[in-house]
Amino acid sequence: MKRQDFYFDLPQELIAQDPLEDRSGSRLLVLDKESGDVSHHTFREIVDYLEPGDCLVLNDTKVIPARLIGSKIGTDAKIEILLLKRKENDIWETLVKPGKKAKPGTKISFGDGLLVGEVVDIVEEGNRLVKFHYEGIFEEILDQLGQMPLPPYITHQLEDKNRYQTVYAKHSGSAAAPTAGLHFTPELLEKIEKKGIDIAKVTLHVGLGTFRPVKVDDILEHHMHSEFYRIEQSEADKINRAKETGHRVICVGTTSCRTIESAADENGKLRECSGWTEIFIYPGYQFKVLDCLLTNFHLPESTLIMLVSALAGREHVLAAYEEAVKERYRFFSFGDAMFIK
Template sequence: MNIDDFDFHLPEELIAQTPLKERASSNLMVLNRSDESIEHRQFSQIIDCLKPGDSLVLNNTKVLPARLLGTKEETGANVELLLLHQIEGDRWEVLAKPAKKIKEGTMIQFGNGLLRATCVENLEQGGKIIEFDYDGIFLEVLNELGEMPLPPYIKEKLDDQDRYQTVYAEDPGSAAAPTAGLHFTEELLQTIRDRGINIVYLTLHVGLGTFRPVQVDNIEEHDMHAEYYHLSAEAAEQLKETKQQGGRIIAVGTTSIRTLETVMRDHQELKAASGWTDIFIYPPYSFQAVDGLITNFHLPKSTLIMLVSAFATKDFIMRAYHEAIDQRYRFFSFGDAMIIL
């Protein structure tokens, strides 16, 4: 398929720059795959789309304050690093700006030397392997010096950093939030539990793939960047039980769906598994694990809109997106949501 098949015009004013005051007050578009109908609701009404015995699958990854602003020790020039994932010990894969000015051996300091870094390897497209040097505990140093790595299309300052975390974020490791989960509150999750719907957690640390656009015309030639995932034995058993008892598995976000489909692809069943996935889902694709998807509205030509188009159909999703634009839905990370059943 061609990349232009997933293009659409989005008025810039519809790109949400700040989160709504109340997480669950966002709009919710309900898409029914069987008759291709579309309804408009509020996210707080998501409970009406779920049934007792269903399992809602949430990604409990936590976004690191992964944006570091520092200076080159030799020249004092400003440098920005975005941590992507920990390789081992104090070595991390990062995106660097300006990438061409940071070569092997370049030394950088942050917070007047509270944290120091040395570039040990150059990668493609601005990527670097960095080794950090510090006293104490790295995550504590990072919490003191780092900033939340908001996507480049968000220009406004985020006053409350917690609004770029889900309320159930637990396992630090992401360079971006699993944004479909930002709509949930503790109260809404409890209401869902009280209705007999299972809440199941898995982990996928969102990495470089989120920041890299598709740069080929033929999408089959695109290489996804690998991201770390983990599905526990307890979670796998709950999901298998859900299927056996006739319930549905509803994935919250493209990260959850990619994790479950990776496990099914690699093991032919839902079982405890962890590792790195570079699964790239685009039409046509036969989903093996998931019966429903909750997701935000994504960028044109992105791998995310390709995945959503595979779950429904490209024509149905494009029609839904154009209706969302007509209805003035808010797009991207802090925007509105859809559920596809």
């Protein structure tokens, strides 16, 4: 299976640069995975596509303001750090720009020394292990100094940090938002629950590997970055119950999908667990738990469009994307949504 099989032509101006003021006012393209039929709606109409007894699975990870801009102690050269993964003892795996200025031993000051990072090692793909020195609580300092790590295709400054956060974000640790969830408002979730739909929350801390392009021609040679996930027993029970009673499990976003598909046993059963996943879902994959997916529109040739194609078929997905381009849908993180039923 070739990377080029998942290419589509996207006009630059359809890449959404800013979130809509009304979260649930986005557009919603509904794709029937069996027939390939599409229809056009407003996001809040998603309620009409959910049935009592279904289980809606949300990823309640919280994006940390992981982008830090500081200066190299000794030369004052500007250095930018992106926090990727928390290790132990205040050490983080990071992406440093420019990397050549960040040899082991380099010290970087943020916020006039409120936070100091020391490069301790170089790991895979040139990422740096950085040990942080500070007084007080790391999260509070990060909140004060850090910026939201917006994807590379968003060039606008974000006015309100909370708009790159779902309304149900709870557990800090993501370097990117689970963007399909950005469309929900508390009112819409309440309406969904009132209709008799179970809402289960799982956690997957989204890594920047989400945006990592597939560079190899043969997609099977692509290596996924690992991401940490956790499922509590109460939430596993809700998902299992939907399956056992013949109802649907509907994931909000590819991250929720990767979580439950990674955690399920061979019979599609879930239990309380946590761990790291490198699951790569592409056409030919047999879903163990997921029935339907609510997701945004993804980058050409990305692992995410491959995942969506595994569920609805490559031809159906590319035809739906072509329709979305024609209808001027907004693409990527701050863009519109698609429901695959």
